[in-house]
Amino acid sequence: MVNIREVARAAGVSTATVSRYFAGQTVRNHETISRTVADLGYLPSPLARSLKSGRHHAIGVIVPDIANPFFAGLVKGIEAEARSRGYEIILGNTDEDARHERALVASIAQRSDGLIIAPVLAETSSLFRLGDLDIPLVLVDRDVLPDASVDRVLVDNEAGAALAVDHLVSLGHERIGFISGPLDSTPGRGRYEGFLQALRQHGLDAGAEYGAEYIRVGDFREEGGYRAMTELLALPDRRRPTAVFGASNLLTLGALRALNDHGVSVPGQLSVIGFDDLSFAPLLNPPLTVIRRPEIEQGATAARLLFGRLGRDAGAEPLPGQRISLPVELVVRGSTAAPESAAPEPAAPDSSTLQPFDKLRELTS
């Protein structure tokens, strides 16, 4: 690797002049230097520059699972925004593991100028001390800290859940199952609260009894969705829900799989709506009705927030932590419809309808 000294020597100037040349300052031997640089194929070492300047020109991005389409989209949005400013992306995948996350944050924070992180779902107590970081931080998707000095990009989970309930109620549903995410995470909690509140607003029972029957709380994984749906299907026939709201894409996918396996037709026997759109949601069986949130935009927004802080002088007065809430929208596709009882021809449940639920008991025992 050719360095600045060799260039300086070959061009007959000092290293300082070559450095100034690269800084865009006017130098006498512009031409000579330019040619020498090209001849030697010289490139300034980013490492040495960083050591001198104290800036890495890189930002860290830490997500729970890059293979989850939501986070992949998030990263894509961040990458584009960072790249356009000449910044590198250092990627970390926590696998939804708090210990792992702590290690990643420690390691990546040392090599970047700022961090965007979608924190692991876990008790607050087990969380790394984000406040200890000495670089700017932007939290995405999940809000885990009371610390006022970090930015956050979230979506209006309450409004999203309410949108889902409104939609189902307007179709005539009254027994609505809810497959919830963990309540100690903001998305999980927010969608849960939004669900209950919307239910009450529609004058539907949302008491403890309702919760015990129709609400299943789990993690955000597909397996949890499968299990929750299976449990809901196991309810006595007359009390089983006519619609189900899945609190995340994976949860909903799991529920769909359970429905498939148990031969329950959607939306014929049961309507399904999910939180989070997916590129392939229109191709699902049936096309999935969802609450959509803009994942790429969420990433881009987080990046812009971060660069806003990075651009400020070190001496400037500290910005208070911003909290940006992105809007969600209802996308109606084929998986939601009026409940059977509300159909024009209220066909008495025949054996083919009942069978899946009977079969179910064996499966869940």
Add this chain to the structure above:
Amino acid sequence: MVNIREVARAAGVSTATVSRYFAGQTVRNHETISRTVADLGYLPSPLARSLKSGRHHAIGVIVPDIANPFFAGLVKGIEAEARSRGYEIILGNTDEDARHERALVASIAQRSDGLIIAPVLAETSSLFRLGDLDIPLVLVDRDVLPDASVDRVLVDNEAGAALAVDHLVSLGHERIGFISGPLDSTPGRGRYEGFLQALRQHGLDAGAEYGAEYIRVGDFREEGGYRAMTELLALPDRRRPTAVFGASNLLTLGALRALNDHGVSVPGQLSVIGFDDLSFAPLLNPPLTVIRRPEIEQGATAARLLFGRLGRDAGAEPLPGQRISLPVELVVRGSTAAPESAAPEPAAPDSSTLQPFDKLRELTS
């Protein structure tokens, strides 16, 4: 940021001793140093270390589209493997743009010890000079270079395509459409060749005429799949294919969307098989039969190959470029079945069958 000098002073030793302490060498004042480091919260600067050692402890990963599930899985596999060795991942997203790719390679190569790249699909001439890089390189998924000194991790595209054809032929199909990727890319070309060869092996016509009718060549994007499928559907009824093989996940998804839009039932009127599995393929309408290749494993393999090179002494004799081909497998789900004509009751095509194709002409005009 506290540095090594402050630690040395506080502990009453020289910086060299502190450095040795961190290198795991035996030092007299182990205890004192350990305590001082903890008190001051000292962490060695990776930047300074790298400048000194010449190693970044980071590898670059460049993919065409991180939001594509295949590449997301690939990155996940690489990340896990790198992380377990204490290496950082620097991520680049080319958006399938050769110019963009060149810039990314130039930028990322300067900040990492090795590169794993799934190259953009483009004419060879427009490719960056990978040979010019002075760090190890592993090519994944797509093979673009004659250069013998780089490693490659690919899958057996020919065998995969043959697997798909075998499956369709065994079901009784004889007019098989093929939605191909670009022929100037190895995956595109390989699957194309495999398709044709398998056809011939089954004694089916695979001449120029066949190609003109049943083979549609495009890019690897969903939109291309949609268009190709639309064109295939526009063929005169008696000559239209009874099955279609999509050369990539996006291509197949696009084809499925076209089929949906035109009201063609799958596999009733047309069987569909795709290259690349997807986590949600079982949930598609209908569950998609695919040729599966292991994306996470492909990423992990690429990373292992790269670290194999990184671990070698600079002086060691250069390893020849390895070429690892990972196996593919057929996963039969619901989107493939015997053709209509082979069904027990060969129902004469009625208007409902014809309609979509008639409607089609308007749409494609």
Add this chain to the structure above:
DNA sequence: ATGAAAGCGCTAACAG
């Protein structure tokens, strides 16, 4: 406009 020189934080001879 330019060069000499100091220094970012660390490691590795070298001499003890």
Add this chain to the structure above:
DNA sequence: CTGTTAGCGCTTTCAT
């Protein structure tokens, strides 16, 4: 085992 010192490649005063 330990301290002194040079130096990784660059930028930036400080003079000139």
